[in-house]
Amino acid sequence: MSATPAGELDPAEIVGHFINNAEVADDNRPLPVSNPATGRTVRHVAMASRRTVEEAITAAQAAFPAWRNTPAAKRARVMFRFKELLERHAEEICAALTEEHGKVFDDAMGEFGRGVEVVDYACGIPELLKGEYSRNVGPGIDSWSDFQPLGVVAGITPFNFPAMVPMWMYPIAIACGNTFVLKPSEKDPTAPLICARLLREAGLPDGVFNVVNGDKEAVDTLLHDDRVQAVSFVGSTPVAEYIYSTGTANGKRVQALGGAKNHAVVMPDADVGNAVSALMGAAFGSCGERCMAISVAVCVGDEVGDEVVAKLSEQIGDLRVGDGMDTSSQMGPLVTKDHFDKVRAYVDLGVEEGANLVCDGRALVVEGREEGFFLGPCLFDGVTTDMRIYKEEIFGPVLCVVRAESEEQAVQMIDGHEYGNGTCIFTRDGEAARYFADNVDVGMVGINVPLPVPVAYHSFGGWKRSLFGDLFAYGPDGVRFYTRRKTITQRWPSGGVREKAQFSFPGRQ
Numbered sequence: 001m002s003a004t005p006a007g008e009l010d011p012a013e014i015v016g017h018f019i020n021n022a023e024v025a026d027d028n029r030p031l032p033v034s035n036p037a038t039g040r041t042v043r044h045v046a047m048a049s050r051r052t053v054e055e056a057i058t059a060a061q062a063a064f065p066a067w068r069n070t071p072a073a074k075r076a077r078v079m080f081r082f083k084e085l086l087e088r089h090a091e092e093i094c095a096a097l098t099e100e101h102g103k104v105f106d107d108a109m110g111e112f113g114r115g116v117e118v119v120d121y122a123c124g125i126p127e128l129l130k131g132e133y134s135r136n137v138g139p140g141i142d143s144w145s146d147f148q149p150l151g152v153v154a155g156i157t158p159f160n161f162p163a164m165v166p167m168w169m170y171p172i173a174i175a176c177g178n179t180f181v182l183k184p185s186e187k188d189p190t191a192p193l194i195c196a197r198l199l200r201e202a203g204l205p206d207g208v209f210n211v212v213n214g215d216k217e218a219v220d221t222l223l224h225d226d227r228v229q230a231v232s233f234v235g236s237t238p239v240a241e242y243i244y245s246t247g248t249a250n251g252k253r254v255q256a257l258g259g260a261k262n263h264a265v266v267m268p269d270a271d272v273g274n275a276v277s278a279l280m281g282a283a284f285g286s287c288g289e290r291c292m293a294i295s296v297a298v299c300v301g302d303e304v305g306d307e308v309v310a311k312l313s314e315q316i317g318d319l320r321v322g323d324g325m326d327t328s329s330q331m332g333p334l335v336t337k338d339h340f341d342k343v344r345a346y347v348d349l350g351v352e353e354g355a356n357l358v359c360d361g362r363a364l365v366v367e368g369r370e371e372g373f374f375l376g377p378c379l380f381d382g383v384t385t386d387m388r389i390y391k392e393e394i395f396g397p398v399l400c401v402v403r404a405e406s407e408e409q410a411v412q413m414i415d416g417h418e419y420g421n422g423t424c425i426f427t428r429d430g431e432a433a434r435y436f437a438d439n440v441d442v443g444m445v446g447i448n449v450p451l452p453v454p455v456a457y458h459s460f461g462g463w464k465r466s467l468f469g470d471l472f473a474y475g476p477d478g479v480r481f482y483t484r485r486k487t488i489t490q491r492w493p494s495g496g497v498r499e500k501a502q503f504s505f506p507g508r509q
Helices: 050-068 074-089 089-102 105-122 164-175 188-199 214-224 239-251 272-290 302-318 336-353 408-414 430-441 475-481
Strands: 017-019 022-024 033-034 040-045 133-138 141-149 152-156 179-183 209-211 226-234 253-257 262-266 294-300 356-359 377-379 398-404 422-426 444-447 483-491
Touching: 017 050, 022 040, 033 089, 050 141, 050 152, 050 179, 050 214, 074 089, 074 105, 105 444, 133 226, 133 398, 152 164, 152 214, 152 475, 164 179, 164 226, 164 422, 164 475, 179 214, 179 398, 188 209, 188 302, 214 239, 214 408, 226 239, 239 253, 262 272, 272 294, 272 302, 272 398, 294 302, 294 408, 302 356, 302 377, 302 398, 302 483, 336 356, 336 398, 356 483, 398 408, 408 430, 422 430, 430 444, 475 483
Parallel strands: 152 179, 152 226, 179 209, 226 253, 262 294, 262 422, 294 398, 377 398, 422 444
Antiparallel strands: 017 022, 017 209, 033 040, 133 141, 141 483, 356 377
16 A cells, blocks of 8 residues: 655656746756655755845845734744644645655655644744733833844755744744744755645735755855844754854854754663664654654663664664655665765774674565665674764764663763763653653653653754754744844833932942
8 A cells, every 4th residue: 555646746846946926947956856756856946045045035134024014913823824734735745854854654644744843833823922911010101022033044954854844933033023044954955845835825925934944055045134233043053063163253143953862761660662662663763864863772780781782683673764755664775875985984983893783684686666765774793982883973874883882881982972962761660760851961852751752842952062042943942033122111201290310320229
């Protein structure tokens, strides 16, 4: 049984841009977009020139004055209509995700649903933008705060969640009264364009939301243009650091979410069967191409380690890998041939470094999809913290098992890593869980929850070199990132009363 595909377009078709509520044709430096399951080019995507990006910024700047003065309730109504249209077009969007990214259709639907949750949150913007008011802070003096939009803001998003991660950004930014320029990944450009069309259908005015497909030229244009007030980014740590340093040097507010090496600690008292099932989904779901994927299992004690490795090996043997549009598939291909080669090279490296490759997915061939970018799940045991496969983000279906003698040693191991995005612990012991949550140096923590991705009304972000900037993505931090506080203090003197000049600093009276 297979889900209904969106239909492959002519490979000669070139995906352009979306500026001022119109699709802009562009044949500038077109790059191929492949279906990872077949290896075939399904369309091309144009790389925006500096001039094209500047046109998008100009459209956003022109739209800002009217949009910022649109009542928050009217902006919310656009978000409500957008949410309804998203749900109506869910299968179309998710089929595009599967066709261009490769993730299985059910996983695409899960990604999509988590993105729509942020649109839900943005629908409450009239409440979220309510300021604070204090009456009579001094004789006849009132004071209040207001949260005002920044202006033109931009988002630069990765290939692994082409629908959800942009939705972490633009629904809240737009609802707050900003205008937006999105630079999505060139590897899977269709879903963001579908969403742009739906926003137009929902009644969003011209220029409020714009999409430019592109590469570093487009990114650098956004980072250096004075009209762009803020930049949100999700991707690898080296690029996140570049985005943050360049953007802030140009006077922009920046939140740049980077890489991860997420550890799962399995305690001696854990329900190992359930823990292993959770690890399977967290390590190999979406072919490991998640910033929250579990890539290291820290087993406390050799007995636990041996049991975890044995049960993982058994379940890996039963894992169904195939075309994401086949509903029997549990894991699809890697996104591109280049990324396939990179991940496979890490598996080769792990063998060279002396780790024990318990499950080797390098020889996997999917019948009928021999040209696809399929790598089977790989499991390493005997991994040590000095190995590159432990230290570096692989971003593929590779799980490393390390051993620790105690929970304290496991926490020290996690704290010693450069990344601090997500982590989890499997235990039945409340004291152990509390110690772990209180002490581990990581931004998002799960207790018997392998992928502790916060819901839309909380905020998403890591610590250490997993985040550059002060505010997390979406949720309350998202509202604060896309607004700035203005505090107003007002006094109306009594008529006919002449007041003397005061030369001391005003204090409480």
